Amino acid sequence: MNAAAKLGAYVLGLAVVFGGALGVGSAVGQVGPAPTEPQHGTAHATPAGDGHGGHEETTATAQDDTPGGLQVSQNGYTLNPLTTIKAGEPTDFRFTVTGPDGKPVTGYQVQHDKKLHFIVVSRDLGTFQHVHPDMAADGVWSVKLTLDDPGAYRAFADFAPTGGSGLTLGADLLVAGDYKPRPPTEVSRTATVDGYTVSLAGDLVPGQASKLTLSVSKNGEPVTDLQPYLGAYGHLVALRAGDLAYLHVHPDGEPGDGKTAAGPEITFYAEVPSGGDYGLFLDFQHQGKVRTAAFTAQAGAGQPKPTAEPSASPSHGNHTH
Ligand SMILES: [Cu+2]
Numbered sequence: 001m002n003a004a005a006k007l008g009a010y011v012l013g014l015a016v017v018f019g020g021a022l023g024v025g026s027a028v029g030q031v032g033p034a035p036t037e038p039q040h041g042t043a044h045a046t047p048a049g050d051g052h053g054g055h056e057e058t059t060a061t062a063q064d065d066t067p068g069g070l071q072v073s074q075n076g077y078t079l080n081p082l083t084t085i086k087a088g089e090p091t092d093f094r095f096t097v098t099g100p101d102g103k104p105v106t107g108y109q110v111q112h113d114k115k116l117h118f119i120v121v122s123r124d125l126g127t128f129q130h131v132h133p134d135m136a137a138d139g140v141w142s143v144k145l146t147l148d149d150p151g152a153y154r155a156f157a158d159f160a161p162t163g164g165s166g167l168t169l170g171a172d173l174l175v176a177g178d179y180k181p182r183p184p185t186e187v188s189r190t191a192t193v194d195g196y197t198v199s200l201a202g203d204l205v206p207g208q209a210s211k212l213t214l215s216v217s218k219n220g221e222p223v224t225d226l227q228p229y230l231g232a233y234g235h236l237v238a239l240r241a242g243d244l245a246y247l248h249v250h251p252d253g254e255p256g257d258g259k260t261a262a263g264p265e266i267t268f269y270a271e272v273p274s275g276g277d278y279g280l281f282l283d284f285q286h287q288g289k290v291r292t293a294a295f296t297a298q299a300g301a302g303q304p305k306p307t308a309e310p311s312a313s314p315s316h317g318n319h320t321h
Pocket of ligand 1: 116132
């Protein structure tokens with residue numbers, strides 16, 4: 001069973017989204033958008049009761065440059081797994097997100113039709129699941145999850161608390177047993193899943209919004225009747241190999257906007273912070289079923305992005321072509 005087919009088998013029929021970052025500019029990018037949310041922004045971590053009322057300028061701090069998903073706790077919000085998973089056993093997996101007050105968060109903004117998007121990948125990027133847990137009144141989330149193989153997994157919670165900014169928190173999930181790492185996936189511009197072939201055009205350029213076009217075909221015929229799923233024809237998750245930084249991807253257009261076709265092409269803009277390999281996972285829906293196509297893409301021929309300098313050369317990045 002090849003990796004793509006295996007991935008297909010894992011997908012629970014759910015899809016993706018980049019709630020957090022959408023419409024808020026870039027959490028990883030070089031440009032700090034002018035703060036449009038005056039009150040809270042990223043100031044949640046400020047302890048209460050320090051008297052000076054704290055209308056802090058929302059300035060670019062270190063956390064703004066840190067890709068999502070690398071931290072289990074950020075801006076006062078913490079992801080807390082509550083369930084241990086055994087290999088191959090369907091599990092009611094539970095977790096909370098606690099807020100700056102230490103209590104489980106119950107107020108979330110809906111992004112892409114959901115209050116919280118939950119992604120679980122194996123640390124070797126060999127498996128990917130994107131699911132949508134249900135939240136109980138006390139703020140405990142639960143979702144049916146099966147992790148077939150022993151090993152280390154990374155779970156991401158992508159959400160925006162009410163009144164706050166979008167966040168992606170990441171936590172390790174460890175499944176006991178005899179772990180056999182998969183060999184690294186080779187860079188590939190073509191993926192197959194359930195008889196569909198998806199091809200990838202475009203290059204990831206560190207530090208830039210890079211256009212990626214994914215084309216879906218079935219039995220050699222372009223698919224032109226993709227179905228909207230969570231408000232888009234496709235959802236793309238990008239994870240950096242090595243640390244599983246969770247990167248942010250904007251879809252280009254949406255169903256019903258009068259210009260976005262229902263395939264075969266789905267276009268995204270992805271920003272990656274460095275060179276290296278990235279796992280790309282595309283969820284798309286056709287004929288009532290959501291499938292995931294998995295790619296490994298290489299950014300910038302391994303060139304790390306220099307730290308941002310205000311006086312950077314205007315042609316920054318062109319050399320990577
Ligand atoms: Cu989702």
